[in-house]
Amino acid sequence: MRINAIVSPVEGIDETPSVAHPTPVSYRPMMAPAAIELCELTKSLSGRMVLDGVSLTILKGETMAVIGGSGAGKSVTLKHIVGLMKPDRGCVKVDGVDVTNTNHGSLEAARRKIGFCFQGSALLNSLSVFENVALPLREHERIPEPEIRRRVEEKLALVGLAEAGQKLPSEISGGMKKRVGLARAIIRNPEILLYDEPTAGLDPVMGTAINDLILDMQKKLKVTSVLVTHDMSSAFRVSSRIAMLLKGRIVKLGTPAEFKASDDPLVKQFIYGESEGPLTRTPA
């Protein structure tokens, strides 16, 4: 059964939002268990409220796209999920474990289930492509070198880079770096994959190739995926549900079809990239 068929956003949205955080996003998982739960997540950076009571449940096996303009809090949300940031208030649960209020061991166990693809790939520049992908195995798993080699080559082949193992990150293109980052993220077979702006800075052809790769991972590895993006074609192509962030709050949650059919001027302006509208209107 397809995820976007399981949960109707109308059924899922809490009809009685709290007074303090009126964002209508408290999502009730209907059938599949939750892979990630964000509960009233609040975070300020340099005196600016970046996340303002974000609540969202991402179900196991689904692909959730979090969209929004620059500074909307998308990447900050991802960083909270992997425990790179601690919220001022609220919690993040990964497979039921609260990663915001846990000891080091539990956080490591939660991170073990997650693969993270960074916006800039974040490959270690001093290591070759092969060594970058092998790094998590070498640091965490006591397996012989031939097995490491086999697994790394398998993942590099999966992302279409079987021949690039000996190259340094400085010798490959941006799109190849993204794919190496993905190979590194999946090397320990995570249950959840997080993508931070996977198509940012890529040409349309390479962007489509990355989108296909995300779909491929979904199909082959059966992972739960969360991608933050402002690339609507990417969000529509790969996601089963979309959450739209604006000023630290989720203002709309729904399937790609519902987003396309939405009459909400906020949504329409964002997805069609219009310069005039409520997103760009300065308050009087």
Added chain:
Amino acid sequence: MFAAIVKAQRWFENSCAGAGYTLDLFLRAAGQIPLLRRKRRETIQQLALCTLGSLPVVFITALFTGMIVSLQTGQVLRDFGQESSLGYIVTIGMCREMGPVFTCLSLAGLVGSTYAAEIGTMKVSEEVDALEVMSIDPVYYLVMPRLIALSLAAVALTTYANVIGIAGGALVARSNFDVDLEIFLKNGRDALKMKDIYGGLLKSFLFGTTISIVACGQGLRADGGPAGVGRATLRSVVISFMLILVFDYLLTWMIW
């Protein structure tokens, strides 16, 4: 006036936070030393980089330090007919003070700035975040090998600097003040106690530790893109220079 007080207060708070962070980083890095065996390859690489890479600069610095000490003190001693004491002064001066301090000031500029820039660049390009997400502690992966490498390199290079500095001093003593090389070295040997050698090397070990922790700490706290890396590098050198001189006074007071 009020703005100046607020600014001073903020500076003081930031300084205290920075000192606390650096001390915590040192304790965490020291706590990772039992895992050194797993990082021996990186540690040896770092040791080779900072030792071999610094040899020419340390050679020049030590040679001219020994020569300057010899020239300056020789001119004063000549007035009292005590030029033969030059061996005593240059040897003690190099082993106790000049060797460790000048070597480590060079290392702060050469290696400390490299560490801060390297780790700072990794920080702003999210490589440090990537390590954390992969459950690889950046302190274990980046800081501990550099801490061990620079602490040991400082001791090795100080020993080398002492020899070069004494040789430079002897050269000037011979050419400018007609002090026989044998007398210069005999006086130096007679004056030098094991405490002088070990005290100087202990100083350089602690200076090396200080430089690496300050540099790695500044790198790990870098933010704001390339400009942030530049600021972290500058702060790393300035703080290391100041701490070397302050610790030098305290250690001299404690050891001798």
